[in-house]
Amino acid sequence: MALQRILCIDDDPDIRALLEIALSTVAGFDVLACSSAEEALKHIRGFQPDLVLLDVVMPGRDGPETMHALRRHDDGCEYPTVYFTGLADADANARLEASGAIAIIAKPFDPLSLGEEIREIYDRFTDAHGA
Amino acid sequence: MEDHAAKLMPMYCLTTVFERLQRAPADLSGSTKGIGHGRTDRRTEAYVAAVSHELRNQLSAIIGSLNLIRGGKAGTIPAETTPMIDMAYRNAVRMSELLTNIMDAEKIAAEEMDIRDQTVNFIDVIRNAHAACRALADEKSISLEIKTDVKKIEVDGDPRRLEQIVLNLLTNAVNFSEVDGKVVIGVDAAATDVRFSVTDHGPGIPVEFQAKVFDMFATCDTGDGRNRRGVGLGLWITKALVEAHSGEIGFVSEPGQTCFWVTLPLSAGAEHKSGAPSLHDPP
Numbered sequence: 001m002a003l004q005r006i007l008c009i010d011d012d013p014d015i016r017a018l019l020e021i022a023l024s025t026v027a028g029f030d031v032l033a034c035s036s037a038e039e040a041l042k043h044i045r046g047f048q049p050d051l052v053l054l055d056v057v058m059p060g061r062d063g064p065e066t067m068h069a070l071r072r073h074d075d076g077c078e079y080p081t082v083y084f085t086g087l088a089d090a091d092a093n094a095r096l097e098a099s100g101a102i103a104i105i106a107k108p109f110d111p112l113s114l115g116e117e118i119r120e121i122y123d124r125f126t127d128a129h130g131a
Numbered sequence: 132m133e134d135h136a137a138k139l140m141p142m143y144c145l146t147t148v149f150e151r152l153q154r155a156p157a158d159l160s161g162s163t164k165g166i167g168h169g170r171t172d173r174r175t176e177a178y179v180a181a182v183s184h185e186l187r188n189q190l191s192a193i194i195g196s197l198n199l200i201r202g203g204k205a206g207t208i209p210a211e212t213t214p215m216i217d218m219a220y221r222n223a224v225r226m227s228e229l230l231t232n233i234m235d236a237e238k239i240a241a242e243e244m245d246i247r248d249q250t251v252n253f254i255d256v257i258r259n260a261h262a263a264c265r266a267l268a269d270e271k272s273i274s275l276e277i278k279t280d281v282k283k284i285e286v287d288g289d290p291r292r293l294e295q296i297v298l299n300l301l302t303n304a305v306n307f308s309e310v311d312g313k314v315v316i317g318v319d320a321a322a323t324d325v326r327f328s329v330t331d332h333g334p335g336i337p338v339e340f341q342a343k344v345f346d347m348f349a350t351c352d353t354g355d356g357r358n359r360r361g362v363g364l365g366l367w368i369t370k371a372l373v374e375a376h377s378g379e380i381g382f383v384s385e386p387g388q389t390c391f392w393v394t395l396p397l398s399a400g401a402e403h404k405s406g407a408p409s410l411h412d413p414p
Contacts, residue, residue: 012188012192014189014192015188015191015192015195018191018192018195018196018199021199021204022195022199025204026199026204057184086183086184086187086188086191094247107187107188107190107191108187108190108191108194108195108227109191109195110194110195110198111195111198111199111202111204112198112199112202112204
């Protein structure tokens with residue numbers, strides 16, 4: 001199944017605006033940008049994302065806590081999740097991967113190529129998992 | 132009202148940084164090996180991580196917006212505006228690189244640089260660094276020539292950090308090269324190690340500076356302002372990364388030519404295959 005719907009969660013409004021331009025205007029995906037886990041929980045069932053793009057360090061629930069909350073909320077549905085982080089640390093990234101993310105994308109990012117990068121990540125994931 | 136907001140802004144920023152600080156990863160130990168074993172200042176490290184996270188977010192917004200403008204996604208830009216957009220973009224990218232260097236320097240100083248340990252084809256590392264340096268070299272019409280007949284050399288280490296070593300040396304060589312110059316990358320495999328070199332045809336390193344090349348905050352004044360980029364962390368970090376991979380780094384310089392070299396031990400049971408052409412083959 002081709003990637004079409006992406007749920008983005010980032011507490012920074014400027015980053016959310018950039019993500020919407022990069023993934024919707026430039027790359028053509030359907031994008032829902034939320035500022036927190038709570039806002040995402042309200043919308044995830046209605047939106048049914050193919051993939052979740054998730055900031056790591058946020059006030060309130062952080063990235064891993066948000067991912068687990070989304071899974072609990074939706075009967076354990078494991079949305080493929082990509083972390084989006086300014087923590088350029090090999091060990092921290094390894095721990096994020098171990099927590100269930102399918103990939104990690106570092107900030108700063110290029111909005112012109114972000115959509116293609118995420119599409120490749122999603123395709124590799126679905127090829128490996130037969131989705 | 133605006134004055135009130137301006138007064139509150141620093142407080143907001145400090146509060147945000149403090150929240151990040153409280154939420155910074157507490158334990159970074161794990162399956163990686165560190166540079167040395169010694170002082171650990173978690174508080175300082177967490178502070179640097181928290182501040183840098185904030186700066187990275189803000190730089191992401193700046194660099195991302197400028198990228199969209201440069202890519203034509205924000206309408207047509209007047210021709211006379213383009214050089215200013217490009218200048219803003221270049222300087223934002225340099226700030227991002229400087230931030231990365233400051234974070235790395237902090238980790239090295241705290242003897243907590245994370246080095247993942249896996250078998251890596253060093254030729255792929257050079258290919259990636261070569262591609263990453265291409266745009267910078269093109270700005271000055273500098274050719275990046277790769278001279279080797281080796282197709283595969285396996286070393287043990289962290290692919291991201293190995294690429295950082297190569298890219299730092301390439302960037303340095305390009306920065307100190309003349310317009311239309313040439314930078315030559317060489318790779319040779321010996322019985323127990325790989326020797327990698329980067330040669331530029333810039334002014335050479337002044338004799339009086341040569342003993343300080345790998346010192347922290349060392350910047351070389353060539354008399355033409357080419358030391359202005361950076362604060363002298365690049366080669367210090369590069370040396371620390373090489374040593375963390377059990378390697379050695381050095382240089383030979385004379386007026387009109389400088390060659391930085393690095394040796395790294397081959398992986399146990401390593402393969403190295405020859406056969407030209409090599410680095411220009413598709414991966």
